[in-house]
Amino acid sequence: xxxxDDIWTGTSASNPAAHDSAAAQAGSLILSQTFESxxxxxxxxxVDVKKSVPDALTEELFGQPAPSPADLAAANGDxxxxxxxxxxxxxxxxxVTNLPELLETSGLEHLCLFIGxxxxxxxxxxxxxxxxxxxxxxxxxxxxxxxxxxQLWDKRPGMFLRxxxxxxxxxxxxxxxxxxxxxxxxxxxxxxxxxTALLTVAEAAAQKDQARLYRPGMIAYARQSSPDGxxxxxxxxxxxxxxxxx
Numbered sequence: 359x360x361x362x363d364d365i366w367t368g369t370s371a372s373n374p375a376a377h378d379s380a381a382a383q384a385g386s387l388i389l390s391q392t393f394e395s396x397x398x399x400x401x402x403x404x405v406d407v408k409k410s411v412p413d414a415l416t417e418e419l420f421g422q423p424a425p426s427p428a429d430l431a432a433a434n435g436d437x438x439x440x441x442x443x444x445x446x447x448x449x450x451x452x453x454v455t456n457l458p459e460l461l462e463t464s465g466l467e468h469l470c471l472f473i474g475x476x477x478x479x480x481x482x483x484x485x486x487x488x489x490x491x492x493x494x495x496x497x498x499x500x501x502x503x504x505x506x507x508x509q510l511w512d513k514r515p516g517m518f519l520r521x522x523x524x525x526x527x528x529x530x531x532x533x534x535x536x537x538x539x540x541x542x543x544x545x546x547x548x549x550x551x552x553x554t555a556l557l558t559v560a561e562a563a564a565q566k567d568q569a570r571l572y573r574p575g576m577i578a579y580a581r582q583s584s585p586d587g588x589x590x591x592x593x594x595x596x597x598x599x600x601x602x603x604x
Contacts, residue, residue: 387568387596388560396588398503398511410492441522445490448551449516452483464496469529489525516551518579531573554580557593
């Protein structure tokens with residue numbers, strides 16, 4: 359995949375609002391939308407029923423929209439056979455201390471993006487994919503701001519995703535893009551979960567590579583800083599049938 363000279367130095371637009379366009383370049387298949395001034399959760403001390411996600415993102419990240427035409431086509435027109443829209447996070451164990459242990463005790467389905475010897479040797483610095491659920495403590499911690507070790511919002515541990523796919527299917531997709539090749543033929547590990555790296559590389563790529571980076575129907579959500587605070591940049595493959603909007 360020829361994308362940019364060096365994916366490690368690829369940077370997103372300095373103005374987050376610049377992502378609110380039908381395409382970042384002529385012929386691009388990537389669409390995006392920016393959610394401004396996202397306010398994370400606080401510690402919620404003394405609250406009997408704690409929120410799992412900020413109100414502004416509840417429907418966006420955990421709502422269940424009607425199946426898209428592409429979803430129905432894949433299910434032979436039977437809406438009852440369309441799987442639910444799952445919510446995932448790709449988290450970086452190099453950022454979150456003891457992430458494998460946290461995932462193991464979370465009660466959430468999770469898989470390492472490394473396999474075999476690489477997982478055995480590097481699991482504590484590897485990327486992991488986890489299927490998030492409302493009401494779960496780890497889900498809540500990902501959206502909670504603060505200095506405590508379990509308050510993960512400020513650590514920027516990864517990215518959020520939505521897809522009508524299983525955890526293993528999501529891992530299979532992302533393992534295909536863990537490495538990318540630059541125009542000089544050199545291969546790099548692609549830390550696509552960091553900031554808007556996935557969107558930045560996709561916007562610079564050819565259409566065929568954009569379709570490889572974004573699984574059909576997958577929606578990606580990436581954190582980005584702006585002068586007015588954190589924003590969340592939503593992006594997806596441009597065919598409107600592939601992007602169910604909660």
